[in-house]
Amino acid sequence: xxxxxxxxxxxxxxxxxxxxxxxxxxxxxxxxxxxxxxxxxxxxxxxxxxxxxxxxxxxxxxxxxxxxxxxxxxxxxxxxxxxxxxxxxxxxxxxxxxxxxxxxxxxxxxxxxxxxxxxxxxxxxxxxxxxxxxxxxxxxxxxxxxxxxxxxxxxxxxxxxxxxxxxxxxxxxxxxxxxxxxxxxxxxxxxxxxxxxxxxxxxxxxxxxxxxxxxxxxxxxxxxxxxxxxxxxxxx
Numbered sequence: 001x002x003x004x005x006x007x008x009x010x011x012x013x014x015x016x017x018x019x020x021x022x023x024x025x026x027x028x029x030x031x032x033x034x035x036x037x038x039x040x041x042x043x044x045x046x047x048x049x050x051x052x053x054x055x056x057x058x059x060x061x062x063x064x065x066x067x068x069x070x071x072x073x074x075x076x077x078x079x080x081x082x083x084x085x086x087x088x089x090x091x092x093x094x095x096x097x098x099x100x101x102x103x104x105x106x107x108x109x110x111x112x113x114x115x116x117x118x119x120x121x122x123x124x125x126x127x128x129x130x131x132x133x134x135x136x137x138x139x140x141x142x143x144x145x146x147x148x149x150x151x152x153x154x155x156x157x158x159x160x161x162x163x164x165x166x167x168x169x170x171x172x173x174x175x176x177x178x179x180x181x182x183x184x185x186x187x188x189x190x191x192x193x194x195x196x197x198x199x200x201x202x203x204x205x206x207x208x209x210x211x212x213x214x215x216x217x218x219x220x221x222x223x224x225x226x227x228x229x230x231x232x233x234x235x236x
Contacts, residue, residue: 050098051081060084060101064110065191072096089192109191118184118194120201123177125215130178134168136212137182140205141166145184148197177217
């Protein structure tokens with residue numbers, strides 16, 4: 001079809017030239033028009049090509065929760081050829097051109113599976129028994145994740161084994177406390193389920209820490225009033 005159009009166009013140009021009509025201005029006009037059309041279609045074509053790439057790669061699928069480097073995030077509702085529709089936590093729909101997704105980086109929290117590792121950072125006092133802190137913290141985490149597993153009847157046994165494996169690492173000696181991180185492995189049906197797990201975990205952990213006498217310190221800084229600093233400088 002394209003070959004026929006080219007042949008017919010050349011034939012028309014030859015006929016026009018043979019009857020004395022100058023075709024140079026016509027060719028110039030066609031060239032400028034082609035460039036203008038190309039510039040006008042640049043963005044739609046970029047979105048179209050990006051949409052085909054997204055669909056073919058399978059990296060973004062309806063139901064996935066994604067977060068773009070530019071800040072937008074939400075559940076994928078639909079992937080069209082020109083744009084992708086996200087549903088935010090506020091139930092608003094966000095329409096994003098596909099070229100923006102392809103040209104930047106994004107994180108898909110639903111692939112390759114829905115196992116989410118939730119890090120929770122805490123501080124304990126320096127006079128705490130670290131063995132006791134580790135034991136109590138892991139007990140609370142294990143009990144909470146076991147309850148969540150029982151509630152979710154759809155999980156297979158292999159997935160249950162993956163869930164009930166929290167771990168704890170001490171990070172550093174801070175200026176007022178010892179810093180640690182608890183890693184909770186959660187198999188979530190919805191992305192925001194991890195917020196509820198963290199909410200329940202902190203409540204239960206605070207209760208157990210109080211019962212065990214484990215102190216969660218708050219930052220303390222020694223303040224020197226101006227007069228005291230001046231006195232100290234004179235004494236030196």
